[in-house]
Amino acid sequence: MTSPPRPASSHREVLRDLLARIVDGEFGAGTALPSETRLAEHYGVARGTVRNALAGLADRGMVSPVQGAGWIVQSTLHTQSFVELRSFAQWARSKGMTPGGLVHAAEHGTASGTEARKLRVAPRSPVLRVTRTRTLDGRVVMLERTAYPEWLAERIAAIPPDESSVVDVMQTEFGVTTAHADHAIDAVPASSADSALLGVRRSSPLLRVRRTSFTSGGRPIEYGEDRYLPDTVTFQVQASSVSNTLTRSEFSPG
């Protein structure tokens, strides 16, 4: 009501508009949005469509519903979720930074027990192991060791060593899209190999993310470990009773 009614045919448009209005400060943190019914009238859609849009905002941790009271604004910050920005490169670009990558080693080998289990291939099957460093605006922030199953090995090996987005290449050139990924996050001390590639003291703390990616058909694409330098990248979670949103963040918020 505070802004003129805008035509919105889909719940995405309603979401986009509500998101903009929240980010712009029209609805402050801790305040309630107009009721679903009012929003439906405002946008000229059915209530279900509004609820669909609100669910999207809740997924991003921006609002949370309180029965009987309304939708409360929890955060006025617009964050994109972990899988919306599937790759390191996509995420970097969305932050206005330039992603880079450099392959240090690409070796054919046979799957270890863990690799075989994660990639759902037979133990000792052929895999391609790639070691890359990743940069933001030219600064090294992450070391990545990834194992690819045989059906992808040849195509991965053909990618230029300084390609900044392997995931983009896989999607656009090979038609292989990541639909789902499991991550395990913990902290580890830098090994001597890590310290050489990342330029930090041995045994200094690194944030480790172990990752298995899958196609929409549930077929494993890769299993890998990312090791992030501290104070360069932080993982953020907006957790509400409705859902969780995981986000990468450029810098640790004080």
Next chain:
Amino acid sequence: MTSPPRPASSHREVLRDLLARIVDGEFGAGTALPSETRLAEHYGVARGTVRNALAGLADRGMVSPVQGAGWIVQSTLHTQSFVELRSFAQWARSKGMTPGGLVHAAEHGTASGTEARKLRVAPRSPVLRVTRTRTLDGRVVMLERTAYPEWLAERIAAIPPDESSVVDVMQTEFGVTTAHADHAIDAVPASSADSALLGVRRSSPLLRVRRTSFTSGGRPIEYGEDRYLPDTVTFQVQASSVSNTLTRSEFSPG
């Protein structure tokens, strides 16, 4: 159809049943569930109700929808999301472990810049700072430093120092429920204070989670830092194009 039709009035029952069937292996990873229409007939509900249930499974990272193809089973493991198990103690109990806690210090002070911003109070307002260690089955796994705003300080200070679940007490005794929380996850070296309380070498890697919790009304409840020993607790993320689920895990999966 493989099992007899069961009466299911709400989407929660449908969700529960589908979840059980997936965990039981009736639908294997990588395979498609019966179509929404078929499921609706099977359970005797409308298609929308089935979709509601499926969305819940997708939130847990167990299935993901593929337009034109069906709902693909991504994981047959039942995990509970980060906020379903709001507190350390609730999570520990769900894993069959015994949570413990011990307050090492509880001091009244004035809010630092960061604390004031996170708790949305005036700088130098009174806060209560509590330092606790947390144990699983008697073993120390985490060190927690939390700041509470003035409106909660008195009640928090009255909690016994060895209370195993502060969140439970806040909810059941004070009626203060966490509806939303922001987390930032990174890695830090152990300070000398950390090393003394956690029993590790100084500068050894710790997983740090900085956390701000809010009531359903968006009012900040606490701001704190948790520092986890490595190899005791891992954070897991099931990320799909639909949503993310963050989970704590007792032990790092090889």
Next chain:
DNA sequence: TAGTGGTCTAGACCACCGT
């Protein structure tokens, strides 16, 4: 082309919150 999920509509009843 047949079947699947994605989306939208319009209406209904309930549980819950604040006044």
Next chain:
DNA sequence: CGGTGGTCTAGACCACTAT
């Protein structure tokens, strides 16, 4: 009590996938 979100129904059309 009136208003709000939570849920469910029944039907419709579209875009996409598989065959």
